[in-house]
Amino acid sequence: MNEFVERLISFGWREPRPSYDVVIIGGGGHGLATAYYLATRHGITNVAVLERSYIGSGNSGRNTTVIRANYGIPEAVRFYQHSIELYQTLEDETGRDLMHLQKGLLWIAHSELGVRAERARAAINTAFGAKTEFVTPEEIARICPQIDLSGGGVWPVQGATYHPEGATARHDRVVWAYAEGAMRLGAHVHQRTPVTGLLMDGDRVIGVETPRGPISAGVVMSAVGGHVSGLAAMAGLRLPIRSHPLQAFVTNHYQRQFDPIVSSSDLLFYTSQTPRGEMLMGAEIDRQPSYSYRSGHHFIQQTAFRAITLLPFLRDLRVLRQWTGICDMSPDYSPVMSATPVEGFYVTTGWGTWGFKAIPAGGEGMAGLIATGEPPELIAPFSLDRFAKDRTLADRGSAGTH
Amino acid sequence: MSLEIDCRQCGRRPVAEFMFGEIPRVPDELTDPDERDLDRAFMHENAEGPVTERWFHAFGCRRWTTVERDTRTDEVIGSAQSPGYPVER
Numbered sequence: 001m002n003e004f005v006e007r008l009i010s011f012g013w014r015e016p017r018p019s020y021d022v023v024i025i026g027g028g029g030h031g032l033a034t035a036y037y038l039a040t041r042h043g044i045t046n047v048a049v050l051e052r053s054y055i056g057s058g059n060s061g062r063n064t065t066v067i068r069a070n071y072g073i074p075e076a077v078r079f080y081q082h083s084i085e086l087y088q089t090l091e092d093e094t095g096r097d098l099m100h101l102q103k104g105l106l107w108i109a110h111s112e113l114g115v116r117a118e119r120a121r122a123a124i125n126t127a128f129g130a131k132t133e134f135v136t137p138e139e140i141a142r143i144c145p146q147i148d149l150s151g152g153g154v155w156p157v158q159g160a161t162y163h164p165e166g167a168t169a170r171h172d173r174v175v176w177a178y179a180e181g182a183m184r185l186g187a188h189v190h191q192r193t194p195v196t197g198l199l200m201d202g203d204r205v206i207g208v209e210t211p212r213g214p215i216s217a218g219v220v221m222s223a224v225g226g227h228v229s230g231l232a233a234m235a236g237l238r239l240p241i242r243s244h245p246l247q248a249f250v251t252n253h254y255q256r257q258f259d260p261i262v263s264s265s266d267l268l269f270y271t272s273q274t275p276r277g278e279m280l281m282g283a284e285i286d287r288q289p290s291y292s293y294r295s296g297h298h299f300i301q302q303t304a305f306r307a308i309t310l311l312p313f314l315r316d317l318r319v320l321r322q323w324t325g326i327c328d329m330s331p332d333y334s335p336v337m338s339a340t341p342v343e344g345f346y347v348t349t350g351w352g353t354w355g356f357k358a359i360p361a362g363g364e365g366m367a368g369l370i371a372t373g374e375p376p377e378l379i380a381p382f383s384l385d386r387f388a389k390d391r392t393l394a395d396r397g398s399a400g401t402h
Numbered sequence: 403m404s405l406e407i408d409c410r411q412c413g414r415r416p417v418a419e420f421m422f423g424e425i426p427r428v429p430d431e432l433t434d435p436d437e438r439d440l441d442r443a444f445m446h447e448n449a450e451g452p453v454t455e456r457w458f459h460a461f462g463c464r465r466w467t468t469v470e471r472d473t474r475t476d477e478v479i480g481s482a483q484s485p486g487y488p489v490e491r
């Protein structure tokens with residue numbers, strides 16, 4: 001699949017140089033977007049992205065592609081709103097069809113408490129620049145006629161927030177567009193190049209070890225998704241991250257059109273229709289920290305059971321494919337974009353189950369941090385030292401699933 | 403098939419019945435008390451390989467059990483029920 005597209009897109013693959021100004025470990029969306037914005041916004045092109053498998057083989061090619069900014073804390077609303085806006089212009093900027101579709105997102109409340117939470121979400125979104133409004137069951141039925149407002153008689157729909165800018169995009173095309181854009185300006189992307197060690201000079205990271213030889217670097221950034229703890233440990237750094245599997249599945253073709261993205265925190269699932277007409281379903285992480293990609297029947301059973309409560313038509317569909325990604329979960333459900341106590345070593349992590357929407361703004365922010373040495377305002381609150389400073393950014397109610 | 407935890411009371415039961423309990427290990431190299439507190443509160447080994455961990459059988463006998471598991475495969479390699487395995491820690 002990937003080889004085919006590699007031939008369609010004119011990538012200029014090259015041999016690694018012995019040294020780069022910036023080495024980025026991990027060819028997922030965040031690593032590649034950082035390379036892209038270093039090149040396009042800061043003119044820094046002596047950059048290599050090292051990917052141990054093929055680009056997009058991690059969570060950036062496994063996610064359910066929900067793009068939204070309806071978070072619950074000011075710092076997150078501002079950051080994700082900026083990311084939404086970068087996504088809206090990314091096709092024009094890169095000249096690539098990313099299948100970006102603005103669908104609108106309904107976040108359903110099934111209880112008094114849920115209604116209060118959604119009203120609060122609408123208020124805080126509006127205050128900090130995201131478009132979200134509270135809607136009644138009648139309006140919900142208009143936006144999405146397939147919803148059973150009685151919630152199977154058990155989870156009655158009491159209201160929702162509607163987030164018109166909620167969107168999806170084709171995930172691997174986003175990855176390739178950033179790779180291609182960065183490479184066109186001179187950055188290198190090396191696939192099948194795992195980083196197996198960090199080169200240290202005392203407390204400072206000065207390069208990386210790979211099976212293709214050592215590569216020295218002015219700055220090293222980790223963007224390795226769920227595998228960040230092992231990499232950080234090579235620099236003697238401990239992180240507030242635990243890696244959990246997250247599963248998803250798609251059904252066969254649904255005959256009718258299903259317009260919005262629909263989420264429910266009470267029922268812990270969300271769904272949208274893919275351009276091929278399949279219903280794409282996600283839910284919460286597996287409870288054990290793990291690096292195993294094994295998917296299970298239990299997940300399908302639980303998620304389908306809850307989803308059918310709200311969307312009875314799903315009963316007649318069949319599960320087509322199921323898969324798993326390994327998510328770098330942070331304790332406050334917010335990301336970490338930051339310099340570290342180890343000189344020359346930066347991390348972008350804590351992307352958990354919610355980092356696809358953040359690829360543009362996360363990449364732009366990390367590029368700014370690396371280019372100037374100072375974190376841009378939008379990402380500054382997400383520093384690693386927030387845990388020591390008692391400035392955590394708790395937002396579990398907005399980030400638990402997608 | 404999803405992960406099964408070997409409860410010392412009830413035997414192998416689905417992971418959905420349990421709550422996870424990490425055994426926090428602050429590295430000895432950390433000597434500053436504040437840094438030790440910070441590490442204990444927030445940092446994780448997050449090891450890729452064999453780990454020893456605690457599980458609380460919330461929807462079962464409501465006791466803690468100790469399990470050794472390989473996080474690369476989710477294979478349970480030891481438990482409180484395995485001969486010679488420490489029951490309490």
Ligand SMILES: Cc1cc2nc3c(=O)[nH]c(=O)nc-3n(C[C@H](O)[C@H](O)[C@H](O)COP(=O)(O)OP(=O)(O)OC[C@H]3O[C@@H](n4cnc5c(N)ncnc54)[C@H](O)[C@@H]3O)c2cc1C
Nearest residue numbers: 026028030052058059060063064066195225325355356357
């Ligand atoms: C099932 C599922 C559904 C999701 N749904 C959504 C959603 O709807 N919306 C949303 O916003 N987010 C979602 N997410 C989260 C999102 O996918 C991730 O947060 C995001 O893709 C993270 O991007 P990344 O670049 O940080 O990591 P990744 O894409 O995982 O990239 C990391 C890369 O690093 C490579 N790597 C690892 N170790 C090394 C090494 N030592 N040397 C070299 N390379 C290495 C890996 O091979 C990988 O390609 C979902 C995730 C999953 C699993």
Ligand SMILES: [Zn+2]
Nearest residue numbers: 409412459463
């Ligand atoms: Zn038990």
